[in-house]
Amino acid sequence: MPAYDYVTVNVFTSERFGGNPLAVFPDAGGLTDAQMQRIAADMNLSETVFVLPPADPRHHAQVRIFTPKLEMPFAGHPNVGTGFVLARMAGDPPEHYTFEEIAGLVRVHILRDQTGVITGARISAPRSLSLDIAVPTEVVATCAGLSPADIVTEAHTPLVASVGTPFVIAEVASLEALARARPNAAMFEAGVSRIPALAGKFNLMLYTRRGESLIHLRARMFAPLAGVAEDAASGSACAALAALLTSLAPGDNLALHYEIEQGVEMGRPSQIVAAANKTGEGPVTATVSGNCVPAGHGTLEV
Structure with missing residues (x-):
């Protein structure tokens, strides 16, 4: 054998x-x-x-x-x-x-x-940032066991972002709201049925700010349809998040990095450094390290 x-x-x-x-x-x-x-x-x-x-x-x-x-x-x-x-x-x-x-x-x-x-x-992500469809706030909230009021939309609405693997990325209002999140597999199934553009893939990345800092974040990632109820550290999702936030930041030539905690609620704390580069003429690229x-x-x- x-x-x-x-x-x-x-x-x-x-x-x-x-x-x-x-x-x-x-x-x-x-x-x-x-x-x-x-x-x-x-x-x-x-x-x-x-x-x-x-x-x-x-x-x-x-x-x-x-x-x-x-x-x-x-x-x-x-x-x-x-x-x-x-x-x-x-x-x-x-x-x-x-x-x-x-x-x-x-x-x-x-x-x-x-x-x-x-x-x-x-590692350097294999692709530059691509943005796809917006996902209704209420769909994200029900999948994560939250209320729509827990989802923050000032910087961006929930949307699909990718630097190699697509994630639905949404900001939540606070560390307390992030801690309350619980993935509901049935709602993920309902979400992909309701939104055919997801092509059956619904990996949900939630994040929030730690204090007033713009670069210190905490995140959670749920992917029950891929057999992962919750991931302790999601480098590809954090790279997509860094690229998304950098793309939204004012200015044409930026190199920003983000220090991201993940896995805290699972008892497996993870420390991820994600960085992204943006120029006025070119795509947004991302790296992640740890x-x-x-x-x-x-x-x-x-």
């Missing part, structure tokens, strides 16, 4: 048992699509990564990302964690990796501390 080694890490944290857990299969050659999906369901983490040889030898790897229910075109914490895992395995890793993914090429910069120890990674902590390793028979 074939056996495959895997490594687990906690992503977007410097503390064991914090952040978002991830499983990485660093040599997944020979696995079928169906086997990868079944393994991800068996792991039952928000995402599991399978590393394969690249189609283009100029790149370092093909990276495939699965939730317990489906394959993702791009995701943040799996790329940060995979870069961390591969760099630690390499011994003398390159400064950057380039991963081939469904959404495009993802550039991964390896982070080190002052002594040279590998601590995490910074630390990782090794968790474990094992072998899975298939």
Whole structure:
């Protein structure tokens, strides 16, 4: 019976048992699509990564990302964690990796501390910001177990934003309102039925300000239709959020960063740094970075 080694890490944290857990299969050659999906369901983490040889030898790897229910075109914490895992395995890793993914090429910069120890990674989202449909406030509120009054619309109404994976992004009024949010899977199902433009995908990113700061945020992400009731750290959603907020900020040439807490309500606090660049002539691009902590390793028979 074939056996495959895997490594687990906690992503977007410097503390064991914090952040978002991830499983990485660093040599997944020979696995079928169906086997990868079944393994991800068996792991039952928000995402599991399978590393394969690249189609283009100029790149370092093909990276495939699965939730317990489906394959993702791009995701943040799996790329940060995979870069961390591969760099630690390499011994003398390159400064950057380039991963081939469904959404495009993802550039991964390896982070080190002052002594040279590998601590995490910074990734560049594979696509620039794209904005899609607005989503009715009452739909967002019912999906999150909130009232429409809890949703803030001064800066933007709830809308679909993406830098590789689409999210419905909505601002809520306070930390207290964010803490009260509870995903209602039946309402998510009703939402995609009511809004065909969502194409059956409804990943909801809620955020609020921490105090008066414009760059210190707290977020929660619910994706029950993808098999993830709540995610402890959503790098791709935070990158889309940073790009959205930067696109709305006054001025044509901006480079802004945001310090985002996530996973607090789950007991898995995560620290994410998301940044975005905007010029008057070009698209809005985003990066996301964070630390990782090794968790474990094992072998899975298939």
